[in-house]
Structures are given as C-alpha cells and as structure tokens.
Amino acid sequence: MKLKNSFTALFVVVSLSSCVSSKIYEDLKENNNSLKEENAELLSQIDGVPGGASGVEVSKLRGQMETLTADKMRAEMELAGVTQDYNRLKESYDALAENSSENLAENLERNRRLLAQLEEKERLLNQKEIDLNTKEQTLLRAQKELEASSNRVAELESIIAAKDAKMRALKNAISAALSNFEGNGLTVEQRDGKVYVSMENKLLFASGSWDVNNRGREAVVELGKVLGDNKEIAVLIEGHTDNVPYGEKGLIKNNWDLSTKRATAIVNILTENDNIPKENLTAAGRGEFAPLVSNTTTEGRAKNRRIEVILTPKLDEISKLLNEM
DSSP states (O other), X not given: XXXXXXXXXXXXXXXXXXXXXXXXXXXXXXXXXXXXXXXHHHHHHHHTOOTTSOHHHHHHHHHHHHHHHHHHHHHHHHHHHHHHHHHHHHHHHHHHHHHHHHHHHHHHHHHHHHHHHHHHHHHHHHHHHHHHHHHHHHHHHHHHHHHHHHHHHHHHHHHHHHHHHHHHHHHHHHHHHTTTTTTSSEEEEEETTEEEEEEEHHHHBOTXXXXXXXXXXXXXXXXXXXXXXXXXXXXXEEEEOOSSOOOOOSSOOSHHHHHHHHHHHHHHHHTTSTTSOGGGEEEEEEETSSOSSOTXXXXXXXXXXXXXXXXXXXXXXXXXXXXXX
C-alpha cells in the first residue's frame, strides 16, 4: 500500500509539471528522495527475506522493485525536465524582471520629461494669458483715454465753434454800430478767431496830438456800447505811427511814446462805460514798428498811423481743455 501511494504521489507530481513553479520543483525533489528511500527499504527487505520464504513472494517483490525502479527512472527524467523548465523559466523571469526595470526606468524618465514639458507649456500658457490680460487692460485703458480725449476734442471743437460764432456776431454788431464811420478810415474784420477794428488817426486825432476829436469820440463810444454787452471779450488797444520821427519837444519823446498816449486816450474813453470790465482793457504803444504797408508814400504813412482795437475771446475754457489733453 505504501508503494502504491508513492506511485500516486509521483503521478500527481508529473501531471502538475506543466505548471512549473518553485514549489512544484521542491515537491518533485522531495518525492524523488522518498522513492529512493523506499527503493532502498525494498532492497533491504529482499535481502533480508528468511530462507523459508517462498520463491513466489521473492519473485513478486523483485517485480515490484523493477517496476518501482522504472518509475523512479521516469520520475528522475521528469524531474530533470521540470528542473530544466524551471531554470529556463527562472532565467526568463530574471530577464523579464531586468527588462521591466529598465523599461520602468525609461518610462519614468520619459514621464518626467513629458511632465516637465507640460509644466513649461502650462507656464508659458499662463504667461501668455497674463500678457494677453495685460494687453487687454492696456488696450482698454488706451481706448478709455482715447474716448476721453475724443470727448475733450469734441468739446473743444464745440467751444471753438461757439466762440467763432460769437465773434462773428460781435463783428457784425460792431460793423452795424460803426456803419456811419466806415469809409472814414475805419474797417472791421474777423481773422484768426479775433475781431480787428482799425481806425486811422485822421478819424481820431489831429497831427501830433493824442486828444481824441469829437468825431473820433463818437466812434469809440459806439464801440464801447457793443463791448459793454460782451463782457467776456478781452480788449487790446494798440497805437501805431508812421516812421516819421516826432519832432516837437515837450511831453512826447518819440513815436513810441506818442502811440502809447493815443492808445491810452482810447482806453480812457472806454472806461467811461461802466458796463465794460476794466480788467478787460489793455493799452499798448507799437510806434512805427508794426506797419500795415510801406511808409514810402503819403497814403502808406496815413494807413500806418492808426489805432487798432483787437478783440479776443477769453480762452480759459479752451486752455483748461488743452491742459487736460
């Protein structure tokens, strides 16, 4: 019975040899050693059979021993095969493990590189997004500033247009008020946003004098009435002479002095009108240094001897807008 069980165990070991593992290998070795021990025991039993044993029993034991020996040889051969398969599988496993480690290291390194690239791209993307946001904010600020500037320009143009319209109205009002004096050396014109009222000295003064005659006073008073209705207008009165030197001695030193006194005389008449703010008035003498035409002819010198009243709109609003732009 023991011998039969050994054969069964050996058969199981051989049947399971296809599933090679280290455990199967150890089990086969153990069964082989067990068979060797049983073989040795059977040999000892045969050798120790008493003389009275029958030949049939001896023959039976020898048959069993031969069968066991043959089984043992097959088991050894299968063990050798299993051992070879085990070794081959172990080598394959070791190679696979080595390759897997190398592949794993390569994969890890590649993943690290990819991760670094991804982080760099993400950083660049974030930077681009930041730059884009900055540019958008800068563009929005620029658009707001441009819009504000456009509004100020539009407002400035509106103010200038309104002042031009007002100066045209002022010019028309002065022309109407002085219509009786036109053709007597008096002209009214608008240019460069200002109104120029020019009165030749023959309308205002006697030769070498700064006293305004009656006809000239009437013209200045009429002009003052219009200026009294336009208190936001700056009034500059300039006196001009020809280039003939002032020859009389006394209170007048030269043409410049004479031109200044004549301008001041016009201012004094305008100040009699309480509707004209005094701070709007300025008197200036230009002498012979701003002629209209050449002084080489009598007619030219007559044109150059004049009083010019230059009317300028106050530009406080315009200056404020220009400073804001």
